[in-house]
Amino acid sequence: MEILKVENLYKSFTGADDVVTGVSFEINEGEVVAVIGPSGSGKSTLLRCLTLLEKVDRGSIFVAGQPMVTTSPSGRVVYAPEAELRKIRLQLGMVFQNFNLFPHFSVLRNITEAPVRVAGMTPEEAETIARQLLAKIGLSEKANAYPYQLSGGQSQRVAIARALAMKPAILFFDEPTSALDPELTGEVLKVIRNLAAERMTMMVVTHEMRFARDVADRVLFMDHGQIIEEGPPEIVLDAPTNERTRAFLSNFNANGY
Numbered sequence: 441m442e443i444l445k446v447e448n449l450y451k452s453f454t455g456a457d458d459v460v461t462g463v464s465f466e467i468n469e470g471e472v473v474a475v476i477g478p479s480g481s482g483k484s485t486l487l488r489c490l491t492l493l494e495k496v497d498r499g500s501i502f503v504a505g506q507p508m509v510t511t512s513p514s515g516r517v518v519y520a521p522e523a524e525l526r527k528i529r530l531q532l533g534m535v536f537q538n539f540n541l542f543p544h545f546s547v548l549r550n551i552t553e554a555p556v557r558v559a560g561m562t563p564e565e566a567e568t569i570a571r572q573l574l575a576k577i578g579l580s581e582k583a584n585a586y587p588y589q590l591s592g593g594q595s596q597r598v599a600i601a602r603a604l605a606m607k608p609a610i611l612f613f614d615e616p617t618s619a620l621d622p623e624l625t626g627e628v629l630k631v632i633r634n635l636a637a638e639r640m641t642m643m644v645v646t647h648e649m650r651f652a653r654d655v656a657d658r659v660l661f662m663d664h665g666q667i668i669e670e671g672p673p674e675i676v677l678d679a680p681t682n683e684r685t686r687a688f689l690s691n692f693n694a695n696g697y
């Protein structure tokens with residue numbers, strides 16, 4: 441089943457050049473899609489449009505078949521009514537580069553807050569789920585800690601647990617390891633690898649080429665607001681056909697990693 445369908449998406453900001461310029465792709469249930477591309481190519485803006493943090497200028501987005509936003513042939517952009525958007529938003533999980541944990545909440549409360557306040561779970565149910573997720577990411581002993589007491593890697597694992605607690609249909613990651621010291625990236629990538637093994641549907645913007653190679657079913661290369669090349673990692677990362685993909689990958693080491 442198609443979890444995400446994106447058609448001809450455009451987004452610009454006043455005073456800036458067009459940032460996303462005609463992006464179309466689909467993600468099927470259980471698929472892991474990695475997005476690579478140079479800084480400024482529009483990757484974060486695309487993710488923010490997909491997760492309702494930015495409004496698109498035109499184009500269509502469908503989540504599990506439901507229209508989130510559509511654009512008429514005359515160019516009129518129509519978002520789903522607020523009640524529908526609220527349901528759709530619940531299906532979209534996001535993990536940010538800088539974790540964005542609530543600093544004044546404990547680890548446990550960071551995870552239970554949205555399930556209780558937004559999804560209407562009982563506090564007991566939310567806590568049970570939160571503790572299961574903490575066990576899964578190996579942080580049970582940190583349930584009562586506060587974000588300032590965590591390493592970056594631990595913070596990001598909590599941020600992933602927080603997103604998972606909402607049981608999203610798709611989880612988006614925007615460079616989840618870019619803010620981490622190199623020795624801490626492994627523990628975060630391992631959590632994402634385990635989710636991939638469980639067939640969690642994910643779209644991951646990353647500069648970790650080896651991770652993309654191992655975990656992604658498909659790689660999208662973005663440049664100047666467009667998807668320039670798309671395909672299995674063996675092709676896009678190891679034998680790219682597009683000159684711009686080749687030039688980008690040459691910034692990594694000799695094997696493209």
Ligand SMILES: Nc1ncnc2c1ncn2[C@@H]1O[C@H](COP(=O)(O)OP(=O)(O)O)[C@@H](O)[C@H]1O
Nearest residue numbers: 453454456459478479480481482483484485486
């Ligand atoms: N809120 C904004 N206002 C103005 N320009 C923005 C805004 N967000 C992003 N941009 C611009 O859009 C371009 C693409 O940014 P971004 O989506 O963050 O790219 P990437 O994530 O690939 O590095 C950049 O030139 C950036 O300065």
Ligand SMILES: [Mg+2]
Nearest residue numbers: 483484485614
């Ligand atoms: Mg970015």
